[in-house]
Amino acid sequence: MTHKGLVKSRLDRMHQVLTGHVERGHIPGIVALVSRHDDVHVDVLGNLHADRNERLSRDAIFRIASITKPVAAVATMILIEECKLRLDDSIEPWLPELANRRVLKSIASEVDDTVPARRSITVRDVLSYRMGFGSVMAMPDTYPIQRYIREYRLGGDGPPRPAKAPTTNEWIQRLGSLPLMAHPGERWLYNTSGDVLGILVERVSGKSFGTFLRERIFEPLGMKDTAFNVPASEFHRMPTCYAFNHAANKLDVYDPSGPESSWAPSPPFESGAGGLVSTVDDYFAFTRMMLNQGRLGREQILSRASVELMTSDQLTPQQREGAELFFGTASSWGLGLGVCIHREEIYRKPGRFGWDGGTGTSAYVDPAEGLIGILLTQRMMDSPEPPRVFTDFWTQAYAAME
Known part of the structure; x- marks a missing residue:
């Protein structure tokens, strides 16, 4: 049986759709990754900063916010x-x-x-x-x-x-x-x-x-740039983080890049809810481990049984009450991450798991399809509901499957 991958013409369309978000000035830059079986596609668009022409690179270090939670x-x-x-x-x-x-x-x-x-x-x-x-x-x-x-x-x-x-x-x-x-x-x-x-x-x-994360997860998986702060030697890879000012229709700086950043010093509190920085390739290693049910190469981080438990719905409808803003009707929660329980979109498919981050990040795994998607931007989310760039990215990722 041959593994089906991704369709190049459809990936070209994804590139065009994401480019539109950058060209309209809504988002300075995007690093997007879609992987299916052995097919890995990475697109890097736009700039590190809204006010100067420094190209974003694949190894840019983003504040990943709530996609820290699964880690x-x-x-x-x-x-x-x-x-x-x-x-x-x-x-x-x-x-x-x-x-x-x-x-x-x-x-x-x-x-x-x-x-x-x-x-x-x-x-x-x-x-x-x-x-x-x-x-x-x-x-x-x-x-x-x-x-x-x-x-x-x-x-x-x-x-x-x-x-x-x-x-x-x-x-x-x-x-x-x-x-x-x-x-x-x-x-x-x-x-x-x-x-x-x-x-x-x-x-x-x-x-x-x-230290525990580094020794037990990051080093075994080769996640060399994932940590709770950015060292001074890597400031040049760090995008400025922005919030969109709707009244003025412009991007305001939320967190600068470099020594003034809130992620420059080692933090007094290492936040498991949203403190990490990472790159697309580092987070890809983490999601591949989860897709492979706890293993990556020779490294066994968790057992298959643990990953299955984590990625299955752990909430009753009563426990989800009041969380509709986060879950809608299609999603619920496993252990430390979101899980999809009902299909109502091209990309919302039962069994898919992952989460979004408030600094403009999104990462999900669909085990049935062998699909991983990671979207890293430097524009803050405006509400718990996903912004259009997220829904466009996921629509295109699923549409690109063979």
Whole structure:
């Protein structure tokens, strides 16, 4: 049986569609990768910066934001496979700051208007993002809890700025001083669980999160440019990151490239929810490992059983309630990443897994098709719903299959 790959004329059309986004001035640059079986196609378009003509290159180092989350989940699954953690064990021996939780009576309650949590938070709750705390999908200051999330710099109330984060221990202490928004296991809430996973990995392994990732995932997979900051010697490969100013119809700098970047110093807190930088080839190695059910070449990062568990739906419809902005009706959540459960688009196909990042990144794997797609841009997402460049890229990727 011959493996079918990608159709060149269709890839040319993808190139044209993506070029349109750059030429209209919406996005300074794009690195796009589509791979199917042995066919790998990479397209590099546009510039590192909106205001000067420095070409983007394939090895550009992007802030990958929330596509960090699957990496944090893989790290946790490594420790579960070693029986250093167990899915249904309480996290309290490792994270005593999150013991004896209290829960807001309602999301609108003051932070002292609480009831005791029905049970403690488990490892499974954190991996499935059901620990009971996360991003509040409402305008700023709609609810009292939002003010504390912002003031305590717990993340999830806006885009990441790693250099301004509290230290790891300060972060977890601040989180522990606040009540949960839902009882453990009750419902899916975005973001915070990814950061908690990073601290859990750190405490269980006895190493910094970044060191554990480097030793157990990045070095074995050859991901040499993936880390929590960009070294000074590589600043020239770092695009400026932009947010689109709709009122003025222009791009505003969100994070500069180089020494002024929030990703230049080593961060006080290594965020498992969104702190990594990476390149298209590094992240391709990670996604190939996931497509190959835990292996890449001679390196076995996880077992097939672990990858199958991670990439299968772990939520009930009740647990997904309130998360429609993220999932629509076609998606759900496995352990640390999104999974597709219902087909309603060319590219939304049951079994496909991955996630998007708020700094303009998207990466998914479709095991049934042997397909991997990675899109790296330096323009922030405007909402949890995917921007047009994402949907165009995925439409073209699926249309290009033989």
